[in-house]
Structure formats: C-alpha cells, structure tokens
Amino acid sequence: MASDLSARDIERANFAFSIYDFEGNNTVDAFYVGDILRGLNLNPTLAQIEKVGGTKKRNEKKLKVDEFLPIFAQVKKDKDVGCYEDFLECLKLYDKAEDGKMLLAELTHILLSLGERLGDKEVDDIVKDCCEAEDEDGFITYSPFLKKVVAGPDVEETPAPAPAE
Template sequence: MADLKPAEVERAKLHFDIYDFEGIGKVDALHLGDLLRSLDLRPTNAIVEKNGGTKKRGEKKLTLEEFLPIYSQVKKEKESGAYEDFMEGLKVYDKNENGAMMEAELAHVLLSLGEKLTDAECEEIMSAVAGPADEDGFIKYEAFIKKLMAGPFPEEKK
C-alpha cells in the first residue's frame, strides 16, 4: 500500500494474524470492526459495514491483501469521533455549565442517539467508565470521555 508506511503494514499484519483464529491467512469479516479498533481506529458500525464487515460469522473472509486497503481507507475517514466532538456534544446536557451532567441523561444518550447501545452495553460502559455519580446524580463528563477514549486497557498503551 502506497499510503501505508512499512511499520503500519507490519503492525496491521501482526493484528491481522491475531484475528486469524483458524490460522488460514483469513479473518472473518464479522471481526473487521474489532480488528480496525485494535489498530487504534474508531470506525462507526456503518463504516465497518461499508468496508465489508458482516453481521454473521462465516459470511465472508478477508485476506491480508484485502484488509490493507480497507485499513488505509478507514484511517482516512473523517466520520469517527474525536475528543472535542464528544465534549461539544455532551455540553448540551451541562445545565449548570460546571462540567457535569445527569447520569441518567448520559445513559439515555447512549441508548437512543447515534449507533444505539443495548441496555447491557450501556450498563457495562457506565459501570466501567462513568465512575460514581454524586449525591444529586451528576457525573463529570470530561473524565467519562477521557476514560472511554483511552480504551479498555489504557495502561498497555505506551
């Protein structure tokens, strides 16, 4: 790939090999989003689907040669969220302009806007990332966004 540096290709190959669960040089398209996210990208489900991701196991398999152009394309996408975008979006719910919003409103946003989460996914994110609400039910949304964007294992990124 002309627009991928050799180090990026090598890193992509390493991650690709991890998701090649059968050891056949192919990754199930069901795992395309997970594979891209493991490479520090933040594609939406729509972007993953547009680039060949599937919702059922075994529908389609991708080789490394098929994956690299997808990786390159998704790296260029502008649709993935950035810290500033999330901050701006949640400020709408900051009625007191003090960096806090109702925990229930955040859960409602996660359940109803954009790519909607299930109740279980919302509960998992809220318990892992939101931290405890104060006595009035407010949480600091800046800390929430930072923890969420750091990913599941931020201490491993060095």
C-alpha cells in the first residue's frame, strides 16, 4: 500500500517520522501516529488512528518508518471526513424556523457532547473565533460559522486595504 505514495509523499513522511524519533533509533512510539499524520496535513479521527495502529498510551508499541508508510497511505486515501455540505445538513436539524439560524447554546452543546467531544476551552475558542455575535434571542447564523470551521485555522481573513494618504 505504501506504493500508492509518490516519492514526495515518502520524503515528507520520512521527515515527519524523523521528528518524532526522539531516541534516534528509527522508531517512533505509536502514541504519536496521529500527531505525525496531522503534521502531514491529514485529519484522522481518534478512532481512525486506533484502527490503523496508533495507541492511546505511550510505550505500548514502537513503529519503524516502513510500518508507518502504509498507515500514511491508508489514511491519505480515506477521505471520509465530511465537507461543508455534510455539516450544513446536520446543523439544519437544529434550525427549527428554517431560517438559517440555530441557538448558540445548541451549537455549544453539540461541540461538547457529540462525536469526538471537545473540551470547554476548545469550544470557547471555536465559538469566539468562528461565530458571529448571537442575536437577542440567542441565535446565530450557522453557515458563516461552518465556512470558517471548514476553512481551518490557517485561513485568515483578508485585511481591508489601507486608506490612501
């Protein structure tokens, strides 16, 4: 399966792997598989990491790079992470008036309790960074929120041009 990777992918994987080779013996703790994959611009779920051989505890299993490359290839090939339209359909379930709005409290509850649960601080950060201010009834427009979340943390809004002097 590692043959599905380009030479560039293999080079990137070797580099990312080497960063987590703390002992310099060409192995990494399987605990760091998710971190390595995220460093390679993938977004595996915790369940997916366990499925491909990652561990929840340190020092349970060590991997060599030739064992990691098939894991990287498999996760890279799996595209089942959802997209904007998928998430939009989910949030429409909470849009009682079908007007593109939902209660901020419900969104917070979803983030805290469904799927791979987030912590209070993580939810607060996401709400602060991605949500518009709620209206007087506690509702937000969820489409702009989703667009910001799906765009990811590295996308910054384009600053307004400086006024001409």
